Amino acid sequence: MTETRARTPAGRRILAAAEELFYDRGITAVGVDLIAEHSGLTKRTLYNQFGSKDQLITAYLTERDQRWRSLVRDTVDACADPVDAVTAPFDALRIWSRTNTRGCAFINALAELPDPAHAAHRIAANQKHWLLNLFRQLATAAGCTRPVPLATRLLVLHEGALATQPLALDTLTVSVDVARSLVRASLPTGGRNGAHR
């Protein structure tokens, strides 16, 4: 439906400016004039390329989603041990958080766009379900028993680390610790691998 049309260089620059501003300052708080100014392009070009602010918002979230999924996939693929791979998305989150300190763009977007019919809701829900599904696949591949409830638990820990990011506490380390122990506990061998107790 929202086909990724071949974007002109100007379109890409506008989208890049929109991503930065939307994430840093909030979607509603950023006007199209500001985006045009920051991108060095014209507001007219913005509308020629995206049609409306709503469609630009949708493109922003879609683009961000794709970048994030790529990072997660790459981090997972870099894991030799399938057991380590289960918690690899947490490692990806650590990398991601270094340059994204304003929380989850999708949770933030839902906060600003309450209308459930908005495309942002579909994109955000798809993203979380994708991660849930990934956790389930990784848990299955690692030989975990009952991968479905484990995946849900990992998702909760992941989102918890993300939500508490604004606080100065190192909740990411905490949540990845819990995640690893949950994974170990669900291995049929009972966690002989590194579980020192």
Place this chain on the structure above:
Amino acid sequence: MTETRARTPAGRRILAAAEELFYDRGITAVGVDLIAEHSGLTKRTLYNQFGSKDQLITAYLTERDQRWRSLVRDTVDACADPVDAVTAPFDALRIWSRTNTRGCAFINALAELPDPAHAAHRIAANQKHWLLNLFRQLATAAGCTRPVPLATRLLVLHEGALATQPLALDTLTVSVDVARSLVRASLPTGGRNGAHR
């Protein structure tokens, strides 16, 4: 600083309307005219009572914070068993979620108000630290070993359940399960109480 001045009946009605609208539709998306209209009062009265929209936002978050803390305190106090009390805030969250289905008002507020100097940041941070501290106190009272890291873990689970609320999954049950097992595991007796394994 932001002293809770004795509010007139009109002030309370305006605040009530603001709470509902801000939470349901987002802070930036709701104008003062709409709040005045919904409360049945005048925009002039709104400004006479609160001075500015920013101060009304602050009052909204403060009021909501107080209501939520009261609920948590009451739920904790209703627990006879000090071990059950540690996870009582999760029970409070279950009650709270029945009438608050749009996520955490403070996370949402931070998404819309990126300025760290805004009072919303202080209120939100205070709230999370209050809960963290409460978890630590309850864990200590229940006789848990190493209550500080346990409290952080419980906070992550709590926020994770809150953040994944928009998804249809029953993540609250999942997170409270993990929370209870973490509490049991940190009891010096090693979890004889109900830990069937």
Place this chain on the structure above:
DNA sequence: CCTGAAGTACACTGATCTGTGAACCACCAG
């Protein structure tokens, strides 16, 4: 050379936003 696509410049609409000014009214305490 011609055409069409991409982008620019710029003025403009109509709506909405926060916030103010000033006159007025109802009521209650002193």
Place this chain on the structure above:
DNA sequence: CTGGTGGTTCACAGATCAGTGTACTTCAGG
């Protein structure tokens, strides 16, 4: 009776918002 408090009415300012219309330029491909 009088003064003050709380609230209303209504017009208004000034800014900003999303979005449009139109004529212009630039440049690449046939």
